[in-house]
Amino acid sequence: MCIFCKIVNNEIPSYKIYEDDHVLAFLDLSQVTKGHTLVIPKKHYGNYLECDKEDLCRVNEVAQKIGNDLMKKLNCSGMNILSNINEVAGQSVFHFHMHVIPRYSETDDCVIEFKESPKQDLDKLHELLTK
Numbered sequence: 001m002c003i004f005c006k007i008v009n010n011e012i013p014s015y016k017i018y019e020d021d022h023v024l025a026f027l028d029l030s031q032v033t034k035g036h037t038l039v040i041p042k043k044h045y046g047n048y049l050e051c052d053k054e055d056l057c058r059v060n061e062v063a064q065k066i067g068n069d070l071m072k073k074l075n076c077s078g079m080n081i082l083s084n085i086n087e088v089a090g091q092s093v094f095h096f097h098m099h100v101i102p103r104y105s106e107t108d109d110c111v112i113e114f115k116e117s118p119k120q121d122l123d124k125l126h127e128l129l130t131k
Contacts, residue, residue, distance in 0.1 A: 004095035008042045022055060023062045028099070032110045035070045035102040039063045045096040048083040063098045076102035080112060 006012040008024055017037060018025035028036040039062050041055040051059070067079050080101040084090040101110050 002044065002093065002095045004038075004040050004093055004097065005044050008040070018062060018066060020058075020062075022058045025062055025066050025100075032099075033076075033102050033104060033108050035074045035076070035100075037066050037070065037100040039066060039098040039100060041096060046094050047085045047091060047096050048098075049085055051096045059096070059098055063100050066100050070100065070102045074102050076104050078103035080110065082112075 001009075001011075003012065007014045007026065015027035016024065017027065018039075022042055023039060024042055025037055025039045028038050030036065039059050041051060041059055043055060045051040045055070048056070063081050067081055070076060071079060080103060081098060082101075083096065083098050084092075103110060
């Protein structure tokens, strides 16, 4: 059983900040920034792409609620809400989860950087993706 399933089953303690019949939100022990929260479906799915629509919608609704609460209560300046899919993208626990990460400044401890890749042939890429 995965660590998040154990948290859902109360086999491992956590700092729960929200819970309903389908979703659980708890503080990430790593705390990339103050208030970093994980939102998970109680049912096990390996990642975002495997999650059924109903649970996906509910996780997103709760992530939005938690994000709004954190903005107000922690007085942060911004927010990252994201999910990593597979190890190459940074997923380390293979139970779908959304990170809700408050941002306080451009120099806080969370770094998400987008760099331009080598030039892509957008015509060919568009054709491939719309077939």
